[in-house]
Amino acid sequence: MEGGKLIVFSAPSGSGKTTIVRHLLEQPELNLAFSVSATSRPRRIREKHGEHYYFMSINEFKQHIKKEDFLEWEEVYRDNFYGTLKTEVERLWAEGKNVIFDIDVAGGLRIKKKFPEVTLAVFVKPPSVDELKIRLKKRSTESDEKINMRIAKASVELATAPQFDKIIKNYDLDTALNEAHQLVADFVGAKKPDSK
Numbered sequence: 001m002e003g004g005k006l007i008v009f010s011a012p013s014g015s016g017k018t019t020i021v022r023h024l025l026e027q028p029e030l031n032l033a034f035s036v037s038a039t040s041r042p043r044r045i046r047e048k049h050g051e052h053y054y055f056m057s058i059n060e061f062k063q064h065i066k067k068e069d070f071l072e073w074e075e076v077y078r079d080n081f082y083g084t085l086k087t088e089v090e091r092l093w094a095e096g097k098n099v100i101f102d103i104d105v106a107g108g109l110r111i112k113k114k115f116p117e118v119t120l121a122v123f124v125k126p127p128s129v130d131e132l133k134i135r136l137k138k139r140s141t142e143s144d145e146k147i148n149m150r151i152a153k154a155s156v157e158l159a160t161a162p163q164f165d166k167i168i169k170n171y172d173l174d175t176a177l178n179e180a181h182q183l184v185a186d187f188v189g190a191k192k193p194d195s196k
């Protein structure tokens, strides 16, 4: 497998990494395409198959594991499997794109390990675990039980931050978006439109 660059954004759930990744995808000079992951978790109301995720049953997911179709995969939460299909990255590289990932910390570090030369791994840090809880509740896409599961995992995930190439503190969204844009522009060798 070879092609463009890989940009990984990892963070505890609710840190704002998805917002940052979406913002970066809107910057044409970065030439980014989103790596659509496979998952066995239920589809949320506004999510589309093939756009947000490739939704599949646990059995289907396990078949792909068996066939070694994944670049990386994790059981991020119990019975909720998530993974990056090799075919997804191959497809986007074939289109001449740099690939951007919104994946959990273990998956992010695995991609970095597999492709150290072409990967920028960024950790997005929330202001605090309490703030995470508030954001997840506001989002109201998960039950209280699931929110608690995500919060419990957050402390473990926060401890992995030093293993990433860069850490972005998402205390103020505009500042974080700007910083992320500059970082990725430097990495892919693009010029950020408003930079001097």
Ligand code: 5GP
Pocket: 011, 012, 013, 037, 038, 041, 072, 073, 074, 076, 082, 083, 084, 102, 103, 104, 105, 106, 107, 108
């Ligand atoms: P959500 O259920 O909120 O969409 O995602 C839960 C977590 O799984 C998030 O941290 C998300 O980044 C992560 N995730 C999504 N896709 C992948 C993937 O392909 N691999 C791994 N390891 N994690 C993923």
